[in-house]
Amino acid sequence: xxxxxxxxxxxxxxxxxxxxxxxxxxxxxxxxxxxxxxxxxxxxxxxxxxxxxxxxxxxxxxxxxxxxxxxxxxxxxxxxxxxxxxxxxxxxxxxxxxxxxxxxxxxxxxxxxxxxxxxxxxxxxxxxxxxxxxxxxxxxxxxxxxxxxxxxxxxxxxxxxxxxxxxxxxxxxx
Amino acid sequence: xxxxxxxxxxxxxxxxxxxxxxxxxxxxxxxxxxxxxxxxxxxxxxxxxxxxxxxxxxxxxxxxxxxxxxxxxxxxxxxxxxxxxxxxxxxxxxxxxxxxxxxxxxxxxxxxxxxxxxxxxxxxxxxxxxxxxxxxxxxxxxxxxxxxxxxxxxxxxxxxxxxxxxxxxxxxxxxxxxxxxxxxxxxxxxxxxxxxxxxxxxxxxxxxxxxxxxxxxxxxxxxxxxxxxxxxxxxxxxxxxxxxxxxxxxxxxxxxxxxxxxxxxxxxxxxxxxxxxxxxxxxxxxxxxxxxxxxxxxxxxxxxxxxxxxxxxxxxxxxxxxxxxxxxxxxxxxxxxxxxxxxxxxxxxxxxxxxxxxxxxxxxxxxxxxxxxxxxxxxxxxxxxxxxxxxxxxxxxxxxx
Numbered sequence: 010x011x012x013x014x015x016x017x018x019x020x021x022x023x024x025x026x027x028x029x030x031x032x033x034x035x036x037x038x039x040x041x042x043x044x045x046x047x048x049x050x051x052x053x054x055x056x057x058x059x060x061x062x063x064x065x066x067x068x069x070x071x072x073x074x075x076x077x078x079x080x081x082x083x084x085x086x087x088x089x090x091x092x093x094x095x096x097x098x099x100x101x102x103x104x105x106x107x108x109x110x111x112x113x114x115x116x117x118x119x120x121x122x123x124x125x126x127x128x129x130x131x132x133x134x135x136x137x138x139x140x141x142x143x144x145x146x147x148x149x150x151x152x153x154x155x156x157x158x159x160x161x162x163x164x165x166x167x168x169x170x171x172x173x174x175x176x177x178x179x180x181x182x183x
Numbered sequence: 184x185x186x187x188x189x190x191x192x193x194x195x196x197x198x199x200x201x202x203x204x205x206x207x208x209x210x211x212x213x214x215x216x217x218x219x220x221x222x223x224x225x226x227x228x229x230x231x232x233x234x235x236x237x238x239x240x241x242x243x244x245x246x247x248x249x250x251x252x253x254x255x256x257x258x259x260x261x262x263x264x265x266x267x268x269x270x271x272x273x274x275x276x277x278x279x280x281x282x283x284x285x286x287x288x289x290x291x292x293x294x295x296x297x298x299x300x301x302x303x304x305x306x307x308x309x310x311x312x313x314x315x316x317x318x319x320x321x322x323x324x325x326x327x328x329x330x331x332x333x334x335x336x337x338x339x340x341x342x343x344x345x346x347x348x349x350x351x352x353x354x355x356x357x358x359x360x361x362x363x364x365x366x367x368x369x370x371x372x373x374x375x376x377x378x379x380x381x382x383x384x385x386x387x388x389x390x391x392x393x394x395x396x397x398x399x400x401x402x403x404x405x406x407x408x409x410x411x412x413x414x415x416x417x418x419x420x421x422x423x424x425x426x427x428x429x430x431x432x433x434x435x436x437x438x439x440x441x442x443x444x445x446x447x448x449x450x451x452x453x454x455x456x457x458x459x460x461x462x463x464x465x466x467x468x469x470x471x472x473x474x475x476x477x478x479x480x481x482x483x484x485x486x487x488x489x490x491x492x493x494x495x496x497x498x499x500x501x502x503x504x505x506x507x508x509x510x511x512x513x514x515x516x517x518x519x520x521x522x523x524x525x526x527x528x529x530x531x532x533x534x535x536x537x538x539x540x541x542x543x544x545x546x547x548x549x550x551x552x553x554x555x556x557x558x559x560x561x562x563x564x565x566x567x568x569x570x571x572x573x574x575x576x577x578x579x580x581x582x583x584x
Contacts, residue, residue: 035317035318035319036316036317036318036319039347062316062317062347063313063314063316063317064313064317066317102287103287105282105318106318107282107318
């Protein structure tokens with residue numbers, strides 16, 4: 010357990026390594042964009058959230074400024090409209106809804122209510138050793154609502170090239 | 184200046200043979216497509232445009248999105264009209280073509296020319312629209328050609344399903360004298376949501392309109408504003424000068440000529456005008472409907488039963504060039520006096536002033552100021568019964584002869 014918690018503690022919020030110019034989200038409602046869920050300051054504001062538009066699916070594309078290792082991911086969302094089935098793809102550029110089913114996801118998870126309250130989902134670390142970009146596909150939501158809403162998305166991991174020990178912050182256990 | 188990749192879907196179905204858009208629907212469409220391609224490539228050099236057909240041999244991509252304008256325009260040659268348009272397949276193929284664009288940073292846009300009737304249900308179209316919106320593809324629809332019931336509604340439904348932040352537009356172009364391209368130039372499809380493209384649009388308007396039509400002096404105000412302004416000012420000045428000159432001539436005519444003769448001449452010229460030159464009368468009629476004096480004068484000339492007599496005299500009068508000019512000037516003065524009530528009353532005052540009238544009449548050759556008929560004639564100008572006027576008219580003419 011301690012080893013696990015040590016690993017947890019050395020993980021960094023990868024928010025600093027996100028290449029914001031390339032961040033994209035398909036099927037987002039223009040009033041409720043990805044920035045609301047991803048960016049520091051915005052995501053902590055409970056009034057702001059990411060919402061889908063035409064239907065309940067979302068395709069989020071996050072490129073990084075350098076290669077990272079992804080350890081875990083955290084979603085916060087409302088009970089009904091929060092995401093349920095989530096698929097993650099590492100290093101797949103410019104995916105569309107049409108070809109999202111053509112590729113095997115690097116990892117997939119079905120979120121529970123606990124997860125939506127803030128429990129991070131630990132990923133298959135071995136699959137995310139060399140991540141340049143991450144694609145998150147929200148397939149459906151908890152209550153089969155018309156649109157999906159996400160309050161927060163936090164990515165935990167480390168960088169490959171440099172791991173600045175001073176940057177390591179203690180991450181609270183939820 | 185939005186970085187965009189556009190797919191233009193051309194309708195080359197049988198319905199495009201129709202000539203209600205000159206020279207034919209298909210030709211009008213081709214012109215519009217050429218203009219759009221030019222506008223897109225000009226607004227941003229990195230923009231790409233692709234062309235595909237929806238009918239004819241089938242849904243075919245003629246050229247994949249490229250920024251090479253020559254290639255785009257060249258592929259339109261030799262296109263044949265025929266078959267039926269397949270809207271759903273066309274849009275799907277366009278979407279696929281855009282998905283495989285080289286520069287993923289470009290925004291995706293599809294422009295559809297919907298000329299033939301739409302055989303799909305609203306629901307099908309809405310589903311397609313939602314799919315486009317989900318993949319953040321904007322859609323511009325040009326509704327022209329066939330006008331069937333429900334077509335505009337179906338296309339509007341499709342637009343509202345796709346529309347995200349007013350990035351998609353629809354234009355309905357009814358058949359008419361204006362070319363399809365001219366109508367499109369002023370729409371957001373060309374102007375690119377307000378910013379950019381407007382400079383090109385203005386230049387295109389000048390080129391497309393042939394330079395002359397649409398611009399007053401054959402000079403595009405956008406291209407040469409100073410010249411256009413100078414031409415406009417000089418035209419206005421000339422107009423003002425001419426009006427002033429005409430007014431002055433009319434005034435001189437009314438003042439210097441003996442009023443009696445003037446009255447007679449006015450009546451005769453009116454009669455002559457009504458009989459020998461209808462356009463003048465009509466012109467007068469049209470321009471000054473409310474003028475009571477004018478109505479009266481025309482009624483007088485129209486009521487004149489002896490057309491031959493008046494014509495003869497009118498001809499005798501009209502043959503004299505001076506008199507003709509005088510007649511025209513008098514006509515104008517009558518109009519002017521009709522327009523301006525104060526002027527009218529002034530003239531009446533002048534005519535009514537007996538002493539003045541008699542002194543003027545005295546200088547008239549062959550007109551006896553004390554002649555009761557002449558006196559009656561003068562009085563008639565102030566609204567005496569027409570019968571008396573007629574008599575006076577005849578008497579006066581005989582006297583003159």
